[in-house]
Amino acid sequence: MTWNKEGIPHKGWHCIDVEDLADLVDGTEEIPYEQCEMCGNERIRFVHLMQHPDYPHELRVGCVCAEKMSDDYVNPRKAEDVLRKRASRRKNFNNKEWRFNPEKQTYSKKYKGEYITIKKSRYGNFGIFFANERFWNYNGKKFYSFESAERAAFEIFEELHTTQAEREHQYWLSRRNYYGE
Numbered sequence: 518m519t520w521n522k523e524g525i526p527h528k529g530w531h532c533i534d535v536e537d538l539a540d541l542v543d544g545t546e547e548i549p550y551e552q553c554e555m556c557g558n559e560r561i562r563f564v565h566l567m568q569h570p571d572y573p574h575e576l577r578v579g580c581v582c583a584e585k586m587s588d589d590y591v592n593p594r595k596a597e598d599v600l601r602k603r604a605s606r607r608k609n610f611n612n613k614e615w616r617f618n619p620e621k622q623t624y625s626k627k628y629k630g631e632y633i634t635i636k637k638s639r640y641g642n643f644g645i646f647f648a649n650e651r652f653w654n655y656n657g658k659k660f661y662s663f664e665s666a667e668r669a670a671f672e673i674f675e676e677l678h679t680t681q682a683e684r685e686h687q688y689w690l691s692r693r694n695y696y697g698e
């Protein structure tokens with residue numbers, strides 16, 4: 518057990534990132550669980566990436582160890598909660614099926630009141646249309662398969678989706694400016 522290994526500090530770690538391993542696969546594949554690098558026991562889905570000023574490597578650990586190492590019994594769980602909710606939003610997004618429009622050769626879905634569309638370009642890659650914008654890549658990555666476009670569609674939706682209330686508010690603001698108030 519690493520907790521007993523010499524040279525590895527027990528306290529004074531801080532978390533630099535938390536990953537959800539389930540986010541790497543789609544709903545049908547098995548989650549690539551990892552073993553906690555601190556205790557070796559936990560079968561982890563959420564990896565807390567821990568860093569220490571006196572230790573040269575980052576450690577990938579589970580929630581229980583992350584709590585002890587950082588002496589923080591609130592934020593590690595909170596971070597997992599945020600990712601868990603995101604995962605469930607992604608699942609809901611993916612459960613809503615794309616509708617193929619043979620005329621336009623597009624795949625669209627209406628989700629939470631907004632349309633999002635995927636279209637194959639004549640070069641074979643895919644583009645995403647949402648909120649009056651076109652995306653031919655996301656974070657610098659082009660979409661060479663429908664699946665990769667679908668993954669990015671969720672990210673883009675998360676980033677740009679506005680609620681009905683927000684849209685009405687924006688509309689109201691634009692009207693107000695229009696009338697020069």
Ligand SMILES: [Zn+2]
Nearest residue numbers: 553556559582
């Ligand atoms: Zn552990």
